[in-house]
Amino acid sequence: MAKEKEDSSLKQIIAVCKRRGFVYPGSEIYGGLSNTFDYGPYGIEVLNNLKRLWWEYFVHRREDVVGIDSSLMLNPTVWQASGHVSNFSDPLIDCKSCKTRLRVDQFLDEKMGANFSVGKSLAEMQEALHKEKFPCPNCGSLDSFTEARQFNLMFKTSYGASEKESFDVYLRPETAQGIFINFKNVYTTCRQKIPFGIAQIGKSFRNEIMARQFVFRTREFEQMEMEFFCEPGTQKEWFKTWVDYCMMWLTDILGIQKNNLKLRDHAKEELSFYSEATSDIEYKFPFGWGELWGIASRTDYDLSQHEKFSGQDLKYIDQTNNKKYIPYVIEPALGLNRLFLAIISDAYEEEKLEDGEMRTVLRFAPRVAPIKIAVFPLMKKDGLGEKAKEIYHNLMQHWNAEYDEGGAIGKRYRRQDEIGTPFCVTVDYDTLQDNTVTIRERDSMKQERIFISQLKTYFMDKIV
Ligand code: ATP
Secondary structure, three states, X not given: OHHHHHHHHXXXXXXXXXXXXXXXXXXXXXXOOOOOEEEOHHHHHHHHHHHHHHHHHHHXXXXXXXXXXXXXXXXXXXXXXXOHHHHOEEEEEEEOOOOOEEEXXXXXXXXXXXXXXXXXXXXXXXXXXXXXXXXXXXXXXXXXXXXXXXXEOOXXXXXXXXXXXXXXXXXXXXXXHHHHOOHHXXXXXXXXXXXXXXXXXXXXXOOOOOOEOHHHEOOEEEEEEEEEEEOOOOHHHHHHHHHHHHHHHHHHHOOOOHHHEEEEEOOHHHOOOOOOEEEEEEEEEOOEEEEEEEEEEOOOHHHHHHHHHHOOOOOEEEOOOOEEEOOEEEEEEEEHHHHHHHHHHHHEEEEEOOOOOEEEEEOOOOOOOOOOEEEEEOOOOOOHHXXXXXXXXXXXXXXXXXXXXXXXXXXXXXXXXXXXXXXXXEEOHHHHHHOEEEEEEOOOOOEEEEEHHHHHHHHHHHOO
């Protein structure tokens, strides 16, 4: 029953995203391309707001962080050095009858209990599968699974125009390595002194075995990552600082409800061999708790590997203390599309009104909302439309605003509630007499009357 409720709330979120122009299924008029999504006019506004707010709080407001934008395709040796060629894989099985492909670890966790697969080798997972004889979840066949094997998640493509000269490259599976290979460039050209961070926002690609749960897990997605370089011995302190900072950003800046967030420390057997500590900030998605933000203490692994494979000296020279070392790294890695799903799940509400009617409302924080203000004339005629347009044109110089003159006023309010617009301004016959308008606030639905000349100050105060 609880599962049905969860599934239905994800369905409702997907429906409102499509209905109101946040997210459309990818390549829809050609029958789609599974698990790809296109963001519509309101969706892109939310994504841009999230990116802007991340950049503002992780780069502009930090004197110890700078940003870069590295290439999507890197020299293939980068991925050998980072370990992605040999290790970036998930364990899979195929059903021999219906050809359904499954991730063994996730399949076993669903069947045997959460975290069953943590720390288990491929052989141990294989053994559990044989012992339990689970049927295929798609066709029900018994004992029809192939042996479990590792599947590398990186997308390969051919680089170069002629067959003779082209070679294989990978689309980056994370933005982090583009930062590591530019560490020396940044610290020598931008006068950065340790401790300092390099941030990047950009697309990543992973050929996920089971892309699913709407935009939670897709093969093409966007990441917001930062590598924070610090002196060995100080990493524990910095790890805590960044975990707290990330949590603060989610709750205080984006307005995500605290009870929908939790911190999960990775157990020892879950950690990558080079990682000293990892904590995930998890969000309570409609289908259950899931990783939103991974924060890892990555030691000096990445820079040491790049030093080894490139033959370049990537050590930092601390001139004040006369020291030379490879810095340790704290990495907060966030997925933009997962954050979008968290934001919209958090904001989504179906509310029963006093008159018994239902309304769907997206209670975005004003700074996250795609449209900040909607302006309506009560009627198009008698000069109300012209007056409302004049107000709209003034407000749009400062905020992303929308003008709507179609249909009953109640319906226009409902539409803006579903888009998550925090304020609606209505122009009526009194406006023409006394230059006042009605402002209706989305969450309380309370209305107040103010002078047109006060609108700018009013919104400056409310939309930060
Ligand atoms: P998961 O365990 O869910 O596969 P991960 O631990 O491999 O994620 P990281 O490599 O730490 O993820 O990537 C950092 C962040 O990038 C994740 O916390 C998540 O928000 C996002 N992310 C990773 N893979 C995907 C994906 N396939 N689709 C959407 N977002 C993703």
